Amino acid sequence: MDIYEIRKHNLIKLIGNQRKGSCAERWGMAPAHLSQILSDKTAKNLGDDVSRRIEEVEQLPRGWFDSIPSDEEARATSPDPDAGGKTAADLVKQMLAKSGKNIPELTRQRLLEAAEVSTHLEPVNSHVHQIIRAEGEISIPQYDIRAAMGHGQVPSEYSEVIRNVVIREELLREKGVTYTSAQALGVITGWGQSMEGTINDKDPVIVDRGVNDYEGEGVYVLTWHGDLLIKRVQRQDENHVWLISDNRNYEKQSARIDDITIHAKVLLVWNARKI
Template structure:
């Protein structure tokens, strides 16, 4: 049995009777990605990065997925432990803090280490470290959590769209910053971040710049920069409607030619709102 077969068997054991969608959300991955890993009809495997992230979220020892013996030796994930007998040992404060930090973005490694170290200090009877102290790590009513997806959209010759979208981190932004930039959006949950790739939009969006997009916009709503698929490739392009049948796909870098695309051949996935170098799209 290879490593990926072991991980799949461990994943099935970990999920148990839980809803797959809830597990996927907790682990920061797309439900479709999880379904592909569990399916016998696809060749998707549980990779190292995702395996380590799930172990962290569930409070499991590093490498738990890589050995069937881990389950045999009584190592249980936090979710399974919570569903077991009331006599089961309770998670320590440090374990709970680690699980919480695994879901919080924007903290440096040093900051995380200090928080975990504080949680591991022995209880001397004082109030010490309380879960309420970590409320500041969560967005307030005036802040928005924007998920960054592991997607790169080409600003040049095009990228093949990925089979799934995986969250790599979260960004917390104050709403007033977006308002100051004149950014409007369909809903908070429709906001996402992806990476630009290439030089065709240079001057506006540079190579590997992060951009905030609105996934709620999936139709042309006026001239602007869009994330789109054209002839099966994923692009970030400035789009202008030429007539009832054609778009003009414009590259802001003058060294690249603009292109005419049939509207029927173009699928719009999102509208670019802000380049994360403080330049408004």
Template sequence: MDINQLRVNALKAVMAGASQKDFANQHGLDASYLSQILNGHRNLGEKAAANLEEKIGLAAGSLVSPARSEVSVPAKPGLSAIEQLKLSLSKVKGFSSEARDRIVAAAEEPDSGPTNFLPASLSGLRPTNDEILIPQYDIRAAMGHGQVPPDYTEVVRNLVVREEILREKGVTYTSAASLAMINGWGQSMEGTINDKDLVIVDKGVRDFVGEGIYVLTWHQELYIKRVMRLDEENYRLISDNQHYENQTARIDDVTIHAKVLFIWNGRKA
């Protein structure tokens, strides 16, 4: 594991389950910058790590040299998971008692509501060996005019689905951990993906792997589009709704975030 990933893992341990928004607000951080670090879109260099240590109130070296420092609290025999969490939170500087209480409350949240959806907290989830947990993120990807990508992303709920159902639908993916759900927004893909449809995406696909539907950023706006490669320098961004024009985009101007696998209305992408 490289030093950047070690620093990111150390930062996640310090966050101790807090949302990116709450943690950024608590410590006066830029939420967009924090999101980029946690999602791997920006490296956490030595200078940046040192600045974060100072802002968060960590001991010098906690993030700069995480392999040689103890960021997380060692487990103590006899303590429950909730007690371990409370102990970990007590060691993190800068958290108010209210913030700690919210995190603990989320971890203690009982499973309720429809049986096919589970709380956003992962603590109570127990998918079986033949089931997959798919988080739904609070992200709207435009199918029409672009949406500005969010500064941070949060899980709003989790779906547990039997793996055999995905196989029956012909859905293949890089790994179960790379699966996520987001909302489409707009009419440009109508007929394939309708306005506000949930879609299952594979975050493990970060490059063009053949014609298909992708979640992408173009000119700093987030889209769901069918993508075809025109030549060595250009993609064709295709709208399945014939009332919308297709567009040509320079490959260098497009960032692919995920591939759309399945639309949660019974359609395979």
């Protein structure tokens, strides 16, 4: 086994039965980045910087990832699923299960919703922002991510939330926008000219990070050969898709489905053009 295989082996053991999204959040990683490292379909490896950061967060010895621990060492260093690895939502659910029998159902739902939003929006090692929302509004985190609409951006290993955008759910419904969940929404920035006419250079776009597979023709945030792109994706045949630039000055490209990783589906340009 080379160093990256050893690290992947240790990463899988470290995660155990924990939710991958919670682990990614605790370690300051984008969930899609963690999924790439764990996937057998991509060549994404666990690098030195991220390894050291996870070791620090989990209070593991420096270099723990670089060798296979004995079973006894693994048991001693693995996080307790009933302890510090829990999200705000997990803790609220535990509290409600133990002592929430007399809490009205509407109050229970609001507590759970608030905890889910808090869990999703608070990045590791950042200041906690108090987000006050009116009834019918949702808070969407804007990430410091540039997705290229041209030759490609190298995806960052750490995606920071730079602000939160509050929007009325009614507005999304009026635009015919549907999404997997409010907690899966995010805002990123398009970069380049290849999608011009649909998404212009430096346009913020709302994306649904709950979509990680091809769901028919649409505009997706994806990684292809190491580059982070925003492209219109269209089925070509059983094993290939077209990566299409809406700017006609750019030619469409054929890509093997196994060579692309879909991180999100683009729902709306911030100037409110539905795509």
